[in-house]
Amino acid sequence: MRKSHGPAKNSGSTFGKSKQRPAKSQSSRPPQKQRQSRAASGSANGRRGSGDEARIIQLWSQWQSQAVKPPLDRWLRGQLRAPRQADSADNSRALSEAMFSALRFQQLACALEDMLNERNGVSASHAAEHDWQSWDEQWQPAAADTMHPSAFWYWIQLRSLQPWNFVRMVRQDEQRAHLFASIEHQVKAKPLSPLALLWHGVRPSFLPLLQQRAKRSQWSDSDLQRFLQMQNGFPPLWLRINDLRLNELPADARELKALQLRLQEEGVSAQLRDDHLCASGGRGVNSSELYRNGVIEIQDxxxxxxxxxxxxxxxxxxxxxxxxxxxxxxxxxxxxxxxxxxxxxxxxxxxxxxxxxxxxxxxxxxxxxxxxxxxxxxxxxxxxxxxxxxxxxxxxxxxxxxxxxxxxxxxxxxxxxxxxxxxxxxxxxxxxxxxxxxxxxxxxxxxxxxxxxxxxxxxxxxxxxxxxxxxxxxxxxxxxxxxxxxxxxxxxxxxxxx
CATH class of the missing domain: 3.40.50.150 (Vaccinia Virus protein VP39)
Incomplete structure (x- = not known):
């Protein structure tokens, strides 16, 4: 874990106005255009405000300007709770999701931009055969700053399927959509290639280490694929029941189902999985009465x-x-x-x-x-x-x-x-x-x-x-x-x- 006993270690681093085109029916779109349409549709459905894109770009710029970057979750709490900010609770969650998506896929965005412009010897048509491990050794997170913000967030939007409007704010959108679809196809064809690691937000240079782990733990190829896919999002927030306080509750309030319902009544999205409680979304667990009284603890x-x-x-x-x-x-x-x-x-x-x-x-x-x-x-x-x-x-x-x-x-x-x-x-x-x-x-x-x-x-x-x-x-x-x-x-x- 990000613990003590030694030096602090890692927890335990093109664009212009959108073009107007005649509307097409959803069924007439090629698969990648359907993906692009789904990513763009959220704003029309009211799930994101029209000002989210500017706020997202502002937050990302502030994060990138940090000379020494603290853990993102802690930094975001400070930024989104600042008195000068008017972000609602729902919007704060959306902004946090955007920032975490950007950090997961920032290297992929840089690679896609290199392929689009055929830089650094990267060819989109032979991306699966490219020496991504050598490319990774030269890459630095600051490379994302050399891209126009709309281009960077366009790639993040496509990869994370978030309903922003960056797909309407970037030039070369047809070329970009075709490139993205091509890379997705190549990843599906070779799901354990260095390119696949890039796709899942994992550095290609980690492939030998992951293969070593898979061999030692006797993971099958499908196990390793599942592990990579899991890197694309958050796990639920797992909760531990504290028996020392549980026994203070009435007998009929001690069952897991009763605890789940009590959390849900307070707005916590509590779930039961294999006789364990967890939460995902909704009101914060640490504001619930069960947490304040010590009946539940947050523990993976x-x-x-x-x-x-x-x-x-x-x-x-x-x-x-x-x-x-x-x-x-x-x-x-x-x-x-x-x-x-x-x-x-x-x-x-x-x-x-x-x-x-x-x-x-x-x-x-x-x-x-x-x-x-x-x-x-x-x-x-x-x-x-x-x-x-x-x-x-x-x-x-x-x-x-x-x-x-x-x-x-x-x-x-x-x-x-x-x-x-x-x-x-x-x-x-x-x-x-x-x-x-x-x-x-x-x-x-x-x-x-x-x-x-x-x-x-x-x-x-x-x-x-x-x-x-x-x-x-x-x-x-x-x-x-x-x-x-x-x-x-x-x-x-x-x-x-x-």
Missing amino acids: LASQQIAAALDARPGDKIWDACAGAGGKTLALAAKMNNKGAVVATDLHQHKLDELKRRASRAGARNVRTFLWDAAAPLRLPQEIARQQGFDKVLVDAPCSSAGTWRRNPDARWRFNSADSSELQQIQLNILTQAAPAVRPDGMLVYATCSWQVSENEDIVSAFLQANPAFSLQSQQMLGAPEDDCDCMFVAVMKKAGS
């Missing part, structure tokens, strides 16, 4: 599965070494029913302060927090030392956060091999420094929110080779592409008995 499904891997039980002594703001800490505490102890550490006090506030709301009274920088093994609390260490230790290590790119598409453009190499050193160090705190016969769990083999299985292998007292019990990827959530890794290791 894969993150919940990592916490479940520790099999926390009442009376356990558990250490969450890289706790951050405490999502997994609170999940563990809830399973322990306030019996035993959860020690949560992090490099940053402000994160632990937030954890304390969340623990209070959740009713978790068995959580203690300490600063820890992984420079040396943790000095064990007295009661933990008496039993020769913790029963269970979780190292949710800082990582590239590649598994969360669906939620944070800006992070994929900041990822590079140099950062990855440095992170691997940090990950192995934290795991090594945390290991002495595990009691004999105890459990050590290593986790990341990355799909990279180098941050996951390779780290576990290196640790086990250097620490023969530990044996591997299991390791696996969680979430996407099997589940509609983030993609995370978890490994469970056991320490030999005394």
